[in-house]
Amino acid sequence: MPEHRRYVSTSLRVRITTATTIIVLLVLAVGAAGFVLLLRSQVSRAQSTTARQQAVQLARETEADGVLPPFEADEVIIQLQRGGHVVAVADDDFAQVPPLPVSSRPQVVRLMGERWAVRSSRVRLQDGVVQYIVVARSLEGADDATRSASWLLGAGVPAVSLFVAALTWTVVGRSLRPVEQIRSDVEKIGDDPSGRIVAPPGRDEVARMAETMNHMLARLETARHVQQRFVSDASHELRSPVAAIRQHAQVALLHPDATTLTGLAEVVDTEAARLEELVSDLLLLARVDERRSVNRQEIDLDDLVLAEGARLRALGVRVDATGVGPARVVADIALMTRAVRNAVENARRHARTTVALGLHDDGGHAVLRVDDDGPGVPVEDRERVFRRFERRDDSRDRDRGGAGLGLAIIAEAARDAGGSARLDTSALGGARLEMRLPTSG
Structure with missing residues (x-):
């Protein structure tokens, strides 16, 4: 196989695989980033909510007893503040921690190299003094979970993308194999x-x-x-x-x-x-x-038929045109004119004494009949004579049979106008050539 042919097939395979892999990688990367951010936000919010609940509970206990109850935990800092100063702490291990911010909204501060979620609750003592319970909970666990998820997704997204790339490469290759076989067969066929x-x-x-x-x-x-x-x-x-x-x-x-x-x-x-x-x-x-055939237009078919009848009379042929009625069709004027003349000439060549012309509208179709009183056409020849250069055995003489294109032109004119042409037996005993053409109405 020529190298440029192989390159065309391979490059299509590469383009599909590359596009699919990039799309999957982008979708997974965006999804992974969104998941990590959501995980971090949810865990931080959970710690903040817990800190708020602890602050409210400790505030109630402090109002009842007047003192801050002890609470020891490595990941929780509890302060009792008055006027922005630390009055007491629940765990002496955090006595050196500076005053935490007092706010009605959740806050995150960084202490001792970690992030802490801070919430507070007001304490009103019996002497009317207002103090605040401030609770800070460590977010180290949340950060560890976020980092673990980030590492896991960071390794998983490329791995999944590579798997998709390999799968796409295989599937596209198998899908293009029949196409390549078809191309090879067409190349072998040639001309x-x-x-x-x-x-x-x-x-x-x-x-x-x-x-x-x-x-x-x-x-x-x-x-x-x-x-x-x-x-x-x-x-x-x-x-x-x-x-x-x-x-x-x-x-x-x-x-x-x-x-x-x-x-x-x-x-x-x-x-x-x-x-x-x-x-x-x-x-x-x-x-x-x-x-x-770009010259299609509305044609008064009866005008063409009557004109051909008048021409035959001038040649001394007996013509019966009493059955010609009005009919309009859409056709190529030159082609239809030649077809009508060929039909009439064919009848003249084979007629003994009379040619009969008929035209009427048959419910959406113009039916043109050209009859003669000649020998007629055998049933077995009625389809064959519409082929190009086909002449019956008894019409080989050039003066009578022509070149065998007359009936072919009639058939082509009928098909071009959306109709059909056929041969039958006429009422005069000879041949009947009938054309059925859609009317313009």
Whole structure:
């Protein structure tokens, strides 16, 4: 595998793993910091509340007895203050501690290298003298718990992040493995759309992508075969009139007495007209294939049909247009005009005496029928003749059958307008060409 190909896959794996790890690390770090701060606040608040309760209880006892009761504890300082001076202490070990702050709100002071939560309560003696019981409780235990939690989380957060990184790296690698296999299969297929991708098991997004790509390759293969056949048929049809012109020209050059200038001109004019018609049809179909029918507009379909009926009458054909009613459709004007003409011309070529035209609105669809009293079309050929360059065996003569693009253009025009075209048996005994097109209303 080329190195740059491997780098693309690996870099995606690295980016996903890195992004996931950074996000997890940030979330865990913020959560750990919040937990440590909350733990420190809650433990400190608990010590402060205990100090307040002790201060109130000692204040009641002092008011009753007039003296501060003794209390010995290494983590509790109890002072009786008057006028900002220490009058007594519950434990002589803390006799040298300076007066603690007296306040109605919780306070934290630093003494002897530690933090202490300080609370106080007022004492009113019988002689009216106001004193204060001040209790300070050590926060060393709270600080130890906070430090332990900090160390634990400080080690745990990176460890969890590394675990997530390893897990993400493994999962992403396994997830991208089918994608890499699909890429490798596509690279092996190259320019040959007949190959297929091996779809991974399951119904996840990657498996569905592989199925979609196989469907795309199948459509490309079909389009390639159609294009190859189209090019082959088109080249054959284009060579035929050119060959006919050259043949008559060479006869005129080698045997001047065998032909006349008028006869040569008639042949050239006829074959050039056929060549021009064929090229126009090919260009029209090419535009339809490229989805370039941008001239869609509302069309009075009955005007097109009646105009073609009048043209046939001028050629001496008996035309029955009594069944033509009003109908409006949205279509490419050039494509639809050519389709209507092809339908009428197809009926004229095969009709014995009469061509019947019909058009009516059938509840949201304009139904166009072109009937003739000719030999009709066998059931087994009614779908095949709509293909490009397809002609029935009894229509191989160029003067009658054309190049096999007339019905193909009709089918494409119907599909382009959102409708359909089909062949059936007419009431006159011949063929009926029917187009169903959505109306503009």
